[in-house]
Amino acid sequence: MTVVVAAFLALVGIFVWKLRQIFTFWSDKGVPYLTLWQYLRVVYDMYTKPLHEVIRKNYERYGRLYGSYQGIVPTLVVGDPDILADVFVKDFKSFSDRTEAQMIGTDIWKKSILNLSGEEWKHARGILSPAFTANQLRKAVVKIHKVSDRMTTRLAEYAKNKKPVAINEVFGDWAVDTMAALVYSIDLDSRNEPSHPMMICFEKLFS
Numbered sequence: 001m002t003v004v005v006a007a008f009l010a011l012v013g014i015f016v017w018k019l020r021q022i023f024t025f026w027s028d029k030g031v032p033y034l035t036l037w038q039y040l041r042v043v044y045d046m047y048t049k050p051l052h053e054v055i056r057k058n059y060e061r062y063g064r065l066y067g068s069y070q071g072i073v074p075t076l077v078v079g080d081p082d083i084l085a086d087v088f089v090k091d092f093k094s095f096s097d098r099t100e101a102q103m104i105g106t107d108i109w110k111k112s113i114l115n116l117s118g119e120e121w122k123h124a125r126g127i128l129s130p131a132f133t134a135n136q137l138r139k140a141v142v143k144i145h146k147v148s149d150r151m152t153t154r155l156a157e158y159a160k161n162k163k164p165v166a167i168n169e170v171f172g173d174w175a176v177d178t179m180a181a182l183v184y185s186i187d188l189d190s191r192n193e194p195s196h197p198m199m200i201c202f203e204k205l206f207s
Helices: 002-022 036-048 051-062 081-090 118-132 134-160 167-184 197-206
Strands: 065-070 073-078
Touching (some): 036 051, 036 065, 073 081, 118 134
Antiparallel strands (some): 065 073
């Protein structure tokens, strides 16, 4: 019995030591950070409040740059526009990898560029980059404007007639029309052309 108690206490001691080691990771890194109790409060908020409210509260409470955790993995939360510009543009090649937590779903999803890392990501980016040159993006904006004008006209008609509108349907149509325009160069009006071959394919794909 004494041996069992001693072993139990030893395990508890190791657990507490490991927990302390994890949640003091940021103590000597020179940035504000969440204590264990603060982090637990954030986790509680994420399950009881809308995500955008939690993010805004944390931004107001802890600032633009602070240490937090994803589970037990130390994570630096960045809300500073200048640092974000470095992360997403200037030094993006150093921040392209994704966390293992995102590697879920089917094999096709795992091979999405959103979830690739290392050499696989570089290879996929090399294939996709020509589609996102300044000239290609300028062409895309013209197509997006056309689809958006059609959507705003539809919304204006609803407002003029004082009819309720299912906004999810409106933006769903906009998304389908935009994808058809950008990916396939098809001028699709999904709301008024439900029998269009593209719409039939979409229905088969997502039904």
